[in-house]
Amino acid sequence: MKDDRNPCQSGPLRVAVLGAGEVGKSALTVRYLTKRFIGEYRSDTDMLYKCVLQVDGTPQPVEIMDTSASCDESSDAHLQWAEAFVVVYSVTDKESYRWAASTIEELTNRRSSACVLMLGNKSDLGHLREVEEVEARSLALTHAARFSEVSTAESCTPVAEVLDNFLKEVKSQRNGSNNQNGGSPKLRKISVTKMLGSLIGRSSPPPTPMTHLIILDKEERSKLQPAMRRLCRPCLRPAHSLPCSPHTAV
Numbered sequence: 001m002k003d004d005r006n007p008c009q010s011g012p013l014r015v016a017v018l019g020a021g022e023v024g025k026s027a028l029t030v031r032y033l034t035k036r037f038i039g040e041y042r043s044d045t046d047m048l049y050k051c052v053l054q055v056d057g058t059p060q061p062v063e064i065m066d067t068s069a070s071c072d073e074s075s076d077a078h079l080q081w082a083e084a085f086v087v088v089y090s091v092t093d094k095e096s097y098r099w100a101a102s103t104i105e106e107l108t109n110r111r112s113s114a115c116v117l118m119l120g121n122k123s124d125l126g127h128l129r130e131v132e133e134v135e136a137r138s139l140a141l142t143h144a145a146r147f148s149e150v151s152t153a154e155s156c157t158p159v160a161e162v163l164d165n166f167l168k169e170v171k172s173q174r175n176g177s178n179n180q181n182g183g184s185p186k187l188r189k190i191s192v193t194k195m196l197g198s199l200i201g202r203s204s205p206p207p208t209p210m211t212h213l214i215i216l217d218k219e220e221r222s223k224l225q226p227a228m229r230r231l232c233r234p235c236l237r238p239a240h241s242l243p244c245s246p247h248t249a250v
């Protein structure tokens with residue numbers, strides 16, 4: 001059944017990072033948010049990052065859900081929770097590409113107006129390549145998704161560029177659809193001013209980047225939208241092991 005509603009026309013931009021196991025979803029998310037590459041991550045639960053990022057030159061609350069491939073009951077909830085999707089595969093793993101392809105097809109059917117970015121990760125491992133760039137790019141094009149190949153391990157800048165541009169597009173699509181829903185330019189201006197005021201105060205300097213990490217246990221999930229209640233089985237651990245200083249486990 002087609003479910004094309006956008007769950008969040010205001011509030012934080014919600015982005016779900018989807019993909020098969022071991023393709024580098026966590027590495028990519030953390031690389032983007034902290035500029036660091038960390039080799040190993042816990043992989044048994046979804047991670048929700050809440051942060052304020054500069055999107056198109058202004059501070060924008062963003063929530064990024066780094067989904068866990070081992071939480072196999074969650075995909076339906078992710079599809080409803082997010083307004084934009086980053087679908088990751090590894091260029092060294094054909095199976096992960098098939099997974100990505102079928103996910104993109106599902107997004108086309110169920111969330112046809114959502115912004116989708118298809119990312120082929122691990123491009124540094126050219127000698128192990130199983131997925132040709134041209135094939136993946138053409139699949140993305142067929143589904144009107146953005147496409148890029150990156151190496152999260154090798155370099156931060158291309159990852160940052162591609163995700164910055166994607167968020168810019170998500171934001172502009174949201175603003176566009178809000179306009180179509182009758183929001184006048186004047187009202188939008190007021191709400192942006194209010195948002196900036198509450199984020200940084202009238203005379204405060206711009207906010208320093210700060211990211212809150214929420215490891216989604218049963219209780220946290222129940223605080224999110226109803227759709228999130230069907231997320232993966234509870235797997236809370238007392239502390240998060242990322243050694244990055246901007247992260248705060250809550």
Ligand SMILES: Nc1nc2c(ncn2[C@@H]2O[C@H](COP(=O)(O)OP(=O)(O)OP(=O)(O)O)[C@@H](O)[C@H]2O)c(=O)[nH]1
Pocket residue numbers: 019020021022023024025026027028038039040041042043044067068069070121122123124125150151152153154
């Ligand atoms: N060579 C290379 N290795 C990478 C790259 N990105 C991630 N990795 C490695 O790939 C492995 C899996 O990375 P994760 O970020 O844990 O992958 P994931 O998709 O979050 O995995 P799950 O949690 O199982 O869903 C780790 O050993 C990473 O160090 C990359 O660009 N190049």
